[in-house]
Amino acid sequence: MADNNQRALVLFSGGQDSATCLAWALDRFAHVETIGFDYGQRHRIELACRKNVLHAFGKDFPAWRGKLGEDHVVSLPFFRDLGHTAMTSDMEIVFEENGLPNTFVPGRNIFFLTTAAVIAYRRSLKHIIGGMCETDYSGYPDCRDDTIKALQTALNLGLDTRLVLHTPLMWIGKADTWAMAERLGGPALVELIREETHTCYLGDRGQKHPWGYGCGSCPACELRAKGYGAFVARAGQ
Numbered sequence: 001m002a003d004n005n006q007r008a009l010v011l012f013s014g015g016q017d018s019a020t021c022l023a024w025a026l027d028r029f030a031h032v033e034t035i036g037f038d039y040g041q042r043h044r045i046e047l048a049c050r051k052n053v054l055h056a057f058g059k060d061f062p063a064w065r066g067k068l069g070e071d072h073v074v075s076l077p078f079f080r081d082l083g084h085t086a087m088t089s090d091m092e093i094v095f096e097e098n099g100l101p102n103t104f105v106p107g108r109n110i111f112f113l114t115t116a117a118v119i120a121y122r123r124s125l126k127h128i129i130g131g132m133c134e135t136d137y138s139g140y141p142d143c144r145d146d147t148i149k150a151l152q153t154a155l156n157l158g159l160d161t162r163l164v165l166h167t168p169l170m171w172i173g174k175a176d177t178w179a180m181a182e183r184l185g186g187p188a189l190v191e192l193i194r195e196e197t198h199t200c201y202l203g204d205r206g207q208k209h210p211w212g213y214g215c216g217s218c219p220a221c222e223l224r225a226k227g228y229g230a231f232v233a234r235a236g237q
């Protein structure tokens with residue numbers, strides 16, 4: 001077994017950001033496990049996509065194949081009981097008075113990271129990697145760097161551990177996330193992320209765009225489209 005310091009757990013939803021984080025972790029650590037959450041999300045299709053992406057990581061990237069460990073899927077069915085949001089109910093996505101889209105599930109990342117920490121504790125995985133980003137996001141306060149740092153402290157106190165929470169995308173925009181994927185896995189990884197990852201809040205995989213599949217108009221699709229456009233424009237200069 002790789003020593004504790006070489007063992008990592010990636011919050012892997014099946015989206016662009018977490019797929020890039022998975023590549024980041026595989027580039028750095030000897031043993032990388034993944035965790036995903038079934039919380040009644042309306043874009044449940046991401047749970048199927050994540051399996052395809054994981055399979056492709058193992059198949060197409062020989063250097064990473066031997067490092068990929070167990071995949072954990074944890075059910076958090078109580079999310080629906082916490083109140084309706086456009087993330088877990090079939091309602092129109094709109095921006096509310098506080099400036100946040102109604103896809104915001106308050107504290108979602110706090111639940112996710114806390115759950116991941118429990119798995120990491122049990123599996124002796126020192127490093128936890130998440131795709132939270134403060135630069136280019138929909139304004140979710142639980143993506144903020146200060147939230148993550150405070151949570152790391154709280155978890156280490158509460159579990160009596162020295163877990164390290166990594167957020168490699170925290171200070172970069174979506175175009176740079178594509179560039180990071182290219183740096184880590186070459187054009188093959190960019191292509192894999194484009195084809196197989198899922199971002200759209202509505203779970204739409206019927207329409208293909210240059211940046212991948214999605215409805216093209218929800219906040220997640222808009223961010224992804226804008227980032228990919230900027231990445232391609234930059235590459236063409």
Ligand code: ZN
Pocket residue numbers: 199200201202203204214215216217218219220221222
């Ligand atoms: Zn969409």
